[in-house]
Amino acid sequence: MDSVPLTRRQQDRAARIAAELASLGLALPGTLIERRIRCGKPGCRCHADPPLLHGPYWQWTRKIGGKTVTRLVPDDQLDDYRQWLDNHRRLRALAAELEALTLAIADAGQRARRRTPAPARKNRQTST
Ligand SMILES: [Zn+2]
Numbered sequence: 001m002d003s004v005p006l007t008r009r010q011q012d013r014a015a016r017i018a019a020e021l022a023s024l025g026l027a028l029p030g031t032l033i034e035r036r037i038r039c040g041k042p043g044c045r046c047h048a049d050p051p052l053l054h055g056p057y058w059q060w061t062r063k064i065g066g067k068t069v070t071r072l073v074p075d076d077q078l079d080d081y082r083q084w085l086d087n088h089r090r091l092r093a094l095a096a097e098l099e100a101l102t103l104a105i106a107d108a109g110q111r112a113r114r115r116t117p118a119p120a121r122k123n124r125q126t127s128t
Contacts, residue, residue: 004109010101017098020090027091028084030062032073 006014036053038046045052058073060081073081 004105005112006105010105013101014098017094017101021094024087024091024094026084027088028060028081029088030060030085032078032081032085033059033061033070035059 034055035057036055037057038051039054041047046054058075058078058081059070060073061068061070063069
């Protein structure tokens, strides 16, 4: 497995992150936006004063390649979307935690290497 030695604490953290990732479930990036709209029908309640707008409708939006993509989310899928978005936030947090842990382990490995004398190395030149 890993050639850099891990402390007990680092092993525990890595195992906890892996376990949580494994049980995360579906994950979706983006956000849900609540929309209340005015329709095109003249005399509709949404044109009254004060207006009674239609909705709320829920839109899922996400930036894909610099473009904002939106999709109307049916009411019966709203709970699913909320769960998927929550899971994605958790996924990002876990990924960041795993990266920080790995960097700390890599740094500790480099410090340990600097303390131990390096084996004699021949200067190699590539001949052409
Ligand atoms: Zn209307």
